[in-house]
Amino acid sequence: MPELPEVESTVRRIKPELTGKILRKITVDWTNMAPGMNIDKVSRACKGACVEDVLRRGKYIIISVVGSDEERHIILHQKMSGRLKVYHKSSSRTVYDHVILEFDDGAELRLTDPRKFGRIYVVPHYEEALNSLGPEPLSKSFTQQQLSRILKKRKGAMKALLLNQSFIAGLGNIYVDEILWRAGIHPLRSAHEVTEQEVTALHRHIKEVLRAAIKAHGTDFGDGVIYGGAYRPAVYGRDGEDCLKCSRKLLKLKVAGRGTHICAFCQS
């Protein structure tokens, strides 16, 4: 569930809490969450390294640490059910705390994830590890011309394309539904059939929705504690309720294997 706005909020929250701290240990109690890694070996190699920066790329969180020998990047992904928060070691852990970064001063970054879908990678260069990601939608370089060019080359459904991280990085189910509703584009529309006028609206709403959601600290998933964001989606989770534009009933369908919320009148 955490998408770009939630991940951005997480990064902004934990960055000041972690910067300057000395890494002591990394533990992972479910090996699939650290694929292809010898976590004990990596933990020993990272011991004593200092957190220099915390940043976001798509839905990934990158913690850059500098040790005596080299620079490393700890990459985390929350997938659907992962929650990331800094605790003090004196607070009790839960059975869902599968990835833990311990620091010298007693602080602990815990990835709490009941479904074990979350991931941790430790790599020398994060750009290389994440090079299959598409552009950052909020960057200046993500232009309408660029968007238009890619859409023309694709015949698949708009929703599937917007969810594809190698196309644009950071969009997920909630915000894609929101963006398509605002732009008046049906999720099943073939990408290359979208008109230039619609591309203009799409480009604008991608930026507007993401900016508004970040400002609200994301969407509240009923989590309460971590994602208490105030963003209120207009279509996601509102099937059966009234469309905020035309007052007709919102529908739910399945597109690209995802629950999809639309207004059949406003989107075509």
Added chain:
DNA sequence: CAAACTCCCTGTTAGC
């Protein structure tokens, strides 16, 4: 190459 499908997981929900 694009696009569709499979798998990983378990809390939640639907169905009996």
Added chain:
DNA sequence: TGCTAACAGGGAGTTT
């Protein structure tokens, strides 16, 4: 009411 089965969902990997 209580149990079981189906489902959701991001993204990597695989197949068409």
